Amino acid sequence: xxxxxxxxxxxxxxxxxxxxxxxxxxxxxxxxxxxxxxxxxxxxxxxxxxxxxxxxxxxxxxxxxxxxxxxxxxxxxxxxxxxxxxxxxxxxxxxxxxxxxxxxxxxxxxxxxxxxxxxxxxxxxxxxxxxx
Numbered sequence: 644x645x646x647x648x649x650x651x652x653x654x655x656x657x658x659x660x661x662x663x664x665x666x667x668x669x670x671x672x673x674x675x676x677x678x679x680x681x682x683x684x685x686x687x688x689x690x691x692x693x694x695x696x697x698x699x700x701x702x703x704x705x706x707x708x709x710x711x712x713x714x715x716x717x718x719x720x721x722x723x724x725x726x727x728x729x730x731x732x733x734x735x736x737x738x739x740x741x742x743x744x745x746x747x748x749x750x751x752x753x754x755x756x757x758x759x760x761x762x763x764x765x766x767x768x769x770x771x772x773x774x775x
Contacts, residue, residue: 652733659739660751664763667726667753671695671766677723681734682757684770691767693728693760698770701734708745724749732756 662670670676671693678696680687687698697718699707706714719725725747727735735752742750753760761767 648733652736655736655740656732659736659743661732661736661754662726662751663754664759664765667728667760668763668765670724670726675723676726677718677721679718679725679727680757681727681729681738686730687770690730690757690761692770693757694766694768696728701729701738704738704741705745708742708747719747722749724751726751726753728753728760729756731758 667678671678672695678693680692680696680698681701681704682690682692682698683700684698692698697716699716699718703714706712707716708719709715710720719742725742727738727742727750729735729738732752732755735756739750739752755762757767
């Protein structure tokens with residue numbers, strides 16, 4: 644293997660904007676920031692999610708982000724800063740780089756992911772019933 648996931652995550656982490664958990668908590672509820680949860684539905688059901696976050700599992704990200712896709716989610720065209728998170732920040736670093744490659748400019752991810760959020764006593768809620 645020429646490049647493993649650890650190297651890919653490390654490279655992406657060095658290229659994208661990373662917010663601390665404290666910075667992310669301060670942004671919760673701001674109208675110019677949208678939290679995007681990249682975890683799988685079973686992870687959200689088991690562990691909860693950041694209140695108001697848009698679920699967008701990593702495997703569908705490019706389809707959700709592209710306005711020409713039948714799966715497009717409006718949050719990706721909202722003009723808001725997209726604050727991505729996953730369980731521990733690996734998927735979110737890769738996803739932030741991907742969205743930047745697609746042309747989105749206001750993208751960042753949360754250092755340490757949802758685990759760090761919960762460890763810092765960040766608010767969490769059970770996922771509301773809605774389609775993914």
